[in-house]
Amino acid sequence: MSHPHTTEAVSYPEPLGHPETRGIELIDSSQRRGRARDLFPVWAAPNVSVLNFTVGASMILLGLELWQAFLVIIAGSLPWIFTGIIAISGPAAGTSGSVITRAIYGIRGNRVIVAFFGWFISAVFLALNWLASSFMGAELVAQLGYADPVAGPVLVTIVVAAITVLVAVFGHGLILRSYPYVAVVLLGIFLLVTAFILPHVNWNYAAAEPLEGAALWSAVSIGFAILASTPLSYSNSPDMARYLPESTKPSRIIAATALGGALPCALFTTVGALLATGIDSAAMDPGIESALLALLPAWLGPVFVIGVIINTISLNGMTTYTASMAFQSIGVPIRRIPSAVVVGAIGTGLTIYLVMSTSLLEAVNLMLQLLVLVSGPTMAIFATDVIRRRNRYDGSELFNEKPGSPFWYSGGWHIPGLLAVVLGAGVASLFLTNGWWTGPIAGAMGGIDLSVPVSMLVTAAVYVALTGIAAKAHGTRVLEGVRA
Template sequence: MTEPLTGPQKSAVGIESATIQPIPADQRSGTNRDMFTIWFGTNVMVLAIVTGALSTTVFGQPAWSAALAIIIGNLVGAVFMALHSAQGPRLGVPQMVQTKGQFGSRGSVLIVLIVVLMYLGFFTSILIFGGASLASVIPPLGHSGGILIIAVISLAAAIWGYALIHTYARIMTYLSGAVLLLAFVWIFAVHSVPAEFFHTSGASLAGFMGTVSASAVWQLAYAPYVSDYSRYLPVKTGAKPAFWMSYWGTTLGSILPMFLGASVGLLLPNLDPVVALTKATAGISGLVVVVFSVGVAATNAMNLYCGTLCTITVVQTFAPRFAARGRERALIAAGLVLIAISVALTVGDDFTQTYNNFLTLLLGSLVPWTAVNLVDYYLIRHGDYTVEDFFRRDGGRYGLVNWPAVLCYLIGVVVQIPFMVLGTAYTGPIARLLGNTDLSFLVGLIVVSPLYYATVTVLARRKSRAISRNHRQSIHPERTEPR
């Protein structure tokens, strides 16, 4: 087995052997620019285009409203994503390992399992849309063939690990960026755009907020694993450079392909977004679809890589002596791929609405976690954690279960339910009163952030008073005796 790769500047030919272990400060390398390329290069892909298309197809927004909502959702959601990224250089561990510092060793298991399901959900969605893209330009492949090709490429990159994923993303930054620009020029300059494309009627608060939510969850979905990549950066990189490079990489890499998705949704509203993209770029559709489909393999490799690390984290929680390396990571990754392929090959034809509902549920489960994590890291502990205790069976100073964090998380999930809109499947009573407008993620942030901070602060004060009282009693025991 090879030595752990320690940064994106290392050769991508060796298989990474490190998994969830802390990356020592003297074994880190790379620059903050690597955070830009990995998040830009992996966002320019088919699934981002499909997410953007939701704004004009599922949510029925005109061009101006769709564009504004996409920008707002991404800019706001990426703040939380980048704040998590800034944690990596300091702690040097995957995000879900660090979550033990807020929820306790076993209290974090619920969160980690939800995140594993998230990775599988995104992995499966990318297989479905990416497979359809490949099949649209290479018909002999068929949908199943496209799914299998993307799955194999994703698995290979995930097994090789961090360095290859970074190299892959760096190449795709330039390649996907150029093809994305070409696609815009081709659609608007080569093909005639109907006058109704720029109509201004039809905007609604419900559709606008639905687009904002879908865009925000796109960014929030990176929060559970963004520091898995920044953990390899040298400590001297600092939090601010990691924050800003991650922020602009992910926002620019997401907003532009989402604009493309919104555009093809307006041009061909009655078609599947993938088919609409192929028709809208007729003449260069083969190049566009193949490049964007190859790009999804990079993103799927990240989903698989981090899903594997989360699975290892769960196992290590109950078996601290389990020291997974490259071989174990490869076996777990292969198992997750088999599950995703099985689901991808059995879903129905109309997966777009199902995908939108998945994003809504995902947002509801991630928002309370990110609120607890960021408040704890930045406002309570100020980044001061004992990393060694994350790997102890008893959780060390963080214990087995930190009930205030767990309860605040559960409250955060529950309070969002009345504000949720899940397509035709469910509309919360308050969302219905607001004209089917989904404000659930805003409610989750507003409730959980101050609730967790106040709870921890009050408990800390009570503990401090109890310690002071016991100290006084130990010095002057006669004061405690009855007269």
């Protein structure tokens, strides 16, 4: 039957003092507001992150020279263009990305993909970012006299998670209004921290045993996979852009989204690489957060920890907000606000588990690489579909769930989309290298990790080929559900 949310009217922007009641409902053109450039701080605030320091340090721990690490960081920033490309589908369709992907997977197939792939990505990133603030917040709590190594991080996690859910509950209006100020505050704090890091940098750093041949390319490819996993995971970018007028220039949306995320990521990942040259690797065993705090003056340490917590709230607030709409899109009969609470509870549970079982550095590297098997194919197919359709999506048809509707396909399943994602992930696993799994092809190549390019190229190629075959079989090349 037709989706009930399409007829509900909610004014925009909602008063800042009230929660956003809109979920995945179609946004009428009369309710569209804003400019593309408003998206820049929305993406900058979540990405002025301590995880950038952690990932940057990982580049050096992999054995790379500084100049090699810098090149990998630049290359790892390029996938942000895909985050920008899929963002333009939000204003075109006027709804959430988790609804737009019905055009790719079919009405029923989309529920499976969003429930598994979307929730996995959201849960992992909620946990990773809460984990960072938990470890560092525990350091601050310990300075205040509460030094329990388990209860401290758990307590910080619960408090930060509660505030995060509140941000998600108040939603798009709060995010759009507050994130520009958050971005400025975080940029100031992180630049101040950088100023105290730079005197400790070993500008003449050279790896003890310079990498060559397969070992070098293995380190480069693993570093790229870790870096690329962040922009490739942001399949929620249409959600943040969907309130923009449909007439907004796509190029401006792409630029604001991609640059908003890429610039702070690249800058502070570079700082993380520089930081690792001045710290003994053994000092980072407990976690880079402890080594970093040891370099800062007593007054700046608490300020930095507060900045980390604010960043975590901004990033996970956005993630929880969009994940709550994903819950609705799979057909769960729940409103967006209680859905946000459920998402927050799941992420909190996973974070507490990680707090008691691993270090931040281990968790970040392992999960980001595994995430590529999910985020690479789903991002590639989304971007491919936007390009293939020339960003023409009929929002009202996306909510038509009746058999025979444009996105019903074969019994509610779009085989080309589903098969492309599964094949992309499966083939990519053969090229993946990390501490938990080394694919047979990656092993045969000396540990070179090509999971990111392989996952994206295979997925896009299979999708284009199969949709072309399906179109010829039906004697037409007209795309389903495209607005004339």
